[in-house]
Amino acid sequence: MNLTLKIWRQKGPQDKGRMVEYKVTDISEHMSFLEMMDVLNESLVAKDEEPIAFDHDCREGICGMCSLQINGEAHGPDRGITTCQLHMRMFKDGDTIFIEPFRANAFPVIKDLVVDRMAFERIQQAGGYISVNTSGNTQDANSIPISKQNADLSMDAASCIGCGACVASCKNSSAMLFVAAKVSQYALLPQGKIEAKDRVKNMVMQMDLEGFGNCTNTGACEIECPKGISIENIARLNREYLAATI
């Protein structure tokens, strides 16, 4: 198929940035979206033009590195996947596709489609852990029985890949789903209960410091989340936060 691409180009953080139009031809429907971008970049280098910078790594939907806003949607039109898992069969010949970086004040653009997600790192550093030393001299793993239901719910929350699609989809650029996933993972486990109050307070405080917006229960984050993290986790986060602050 032949496609018209309108892609965000921005030299660096200080540059203003603009949409630039490119044409790609003979794209196979079996290609992944990022393979289509590879084809475009190879042709740009051949023409002595600068290739388009975009983040990607594992290309199997788990590392959380890829981050494109495609036709206005985080990770594009398909559901339950990351950009690297999106395939060209979702598009048809003659389509025009708009490709932009994830946009949020807390995610400044580094170059073209690459954004800086260090805000997420700082939130995790504020409390996204259980304070046990890694010495290995802990109690036997089976001495902490955990109900299958809670273990499964904790696992579902823990499957967040930290890509930032929730922020990019939210009209308020809220990071509540991301924070809620981590808080929930630990809140559902006995090991996480000891520091639960400090954890939720510190993570929420850091989230606010980073300039993310507030949650207004729109639910776009849940729909666009490539891992299907439920907004029930946000309810749990609110409950944990309330319990910690009163």
Place this chain on the structure above:
Amino acid sequence: MTTLNSRIPEGPIKDKWTLYKDKINLVNPANKRNIDIIVIGTGLAGGSAAATLAELGYSVKAFAYQDSPRRAHSIAAQGGINASKNYMGDGDSNYRLFYDTVKGGDYRSREANVYRLAEVSGNIIDQCVAQGVPFARDYGGLLDNRSFGGVLVSRTFYAKGQTGQQLLLGAYSAMNRQIARGKIEMFNRHEMLDVVKIDGKARGIIARNLITGEIERHSAHAVVIATGGYGNVYFLSTNAMGSNATAAWKIHKKGAFFANPCFTQIHPTCIPRSGDYQSKLTLMSESLRNDGRIWVPAKLEDAKAIQQKKLKPIQIAEENRDYFLERRYPAFGNLVPRDVASRAAKERCDAGFGVNATGEAVYLDFATAIKRYGTEQAKIHNINNPSTEKITQLGEAVIEEKYGNLFQMYEKIIDENPYKTPMMIYPATHYTMGGVWVDYNLMTTVPGLYCIGEANFSDHGANRLGASALMQGLADGYFVLPYTIGDYLADDIRTGKIRTDSPEFDEAEKSVKSQLEFFINNKGTHTVDYYHKRLGQVMWDKVGMARNEKGLKEAIIEIQEIREDFWKNVKVPGSLNEFNQELEKAGRVADFLELGELFAKDALEREESCGGHFREEHITDDGEAKRDDVNFAYVAAWEYTGKPSEAILHKEELQFKDIELKTRSYK
């Protein structure tokens, strides 16, 4: 000339690690904070090492080329992690895990290292649970296990199909705790481009800030390389796009021996390639072989019809299917080790029985499992005379619970529903057992320079068993290196800060900069990927699943030609002082172009078939790998001399005192 000393402690194998720990030198807590350690790579090995070293009190600097430690490719490991907990009561023990690993590795690993690995494996699970890793559990609240290839017990702990992710996030959380305390200084989007040696010891690195392009000097009392394997030498592999061998190769060029590069794992269950544009291959977890049955049509005309899309797999009657693993290896069936399964699939496809348009695919079929689970569920739920539809529905629900994310991943890529039609799979490069040579302390042949995780060679011999990579990465990082590195650093408590304005740093930085400048100024005719793909093709065709003398000799010459062409005609756009992904790739491919040659050389010298290394000249009458323990029971550790194929071979003879050398049989 450097000689090999593997520093294996004396004593019976079961006591070696304990006795060793009793005798090593320790660094007192007040001194630790004055000692700097650099850790390159933040996957399971590097992340766990960085966190633990920081907890012990050392000042750690950690480096990752991605924007966060959580992105390291350990995250993509799906199936699970082995540990000899014997929670299932099925006869597991440290010895059995040790035995399975040495046998699975086709008797080319170091006994003492493997036993230690088995010994600490249980601690890993305790540690991860304490950290909040949500492993799968039974209804009673205790941990669940499943089975992997090459073993007869269930010792694999898992977190859905995302075990690597959960373990990495555990190590990452431990790192975050130390980053917040200032004990780890984290350098995201930084790539190590050389190691700096002072008076023969590793004392620092040269790194490039990938956002600004700035070249930085970092000093330390010890340097730990934890940068994973070199599978991307094939261009197409299950590795991440950025996975590279640059750190490992740079230290090799500075004196670290490189061991057994030809031991590379081709994983049997990957999604087949679909076209020339393909950028990587996707793994379907080995855990699928617990329930999936692998087959091709028994009749050649059926295979031809399937290749031409005139016939569908479900139209082929049971008696016309060839479940070739069950046929050839009745004892282990679909759960034979990876090397064996891969070769068997290739053998069928080479004979014309492949099941996709390219003829390079076999089926992985869940119909039997769906029926079995469905029937079982019907019984549990007291459904009498369930209809076929009901059984299928119940069975599919069980399969979804177990492998849902993998099935979804498959469907998104291939656009077929694997619940209804068998998956298509084909072998692909996945893991490298070879790597930087290390002694029992995990130190390379350069003092103060350590190598852990997939990047080293030590534990998996010629073939790694499933769910053992996660085990090794975490064992090295959490439990082994933190002890062994102290023994070395105990001599460094009076050294003080290492200066970065020395001539050694000047020189290393100069050579890094000159290579980068060359790339930008060369203005050649071909892109970096053009060369990487050419290299990958030679590696796959001639140094792939089956190798022979003629092909290997050709490969060495062809790789040299590609390399020469690369250094003349490579084209890298953009400039030095900016975010430049093509420039990053250029340096990595330059190193692969040298590593590939050593790889082929090693494969040529090893005139036997063992594990992932299959030489067509060395096979038994029934087509199985024929090992040669008389002449090749050694580790080939190569010393760099300037041209990869002229490297000097050092042999570490492997001694098997606790396991009898036997022909590996899974029949």
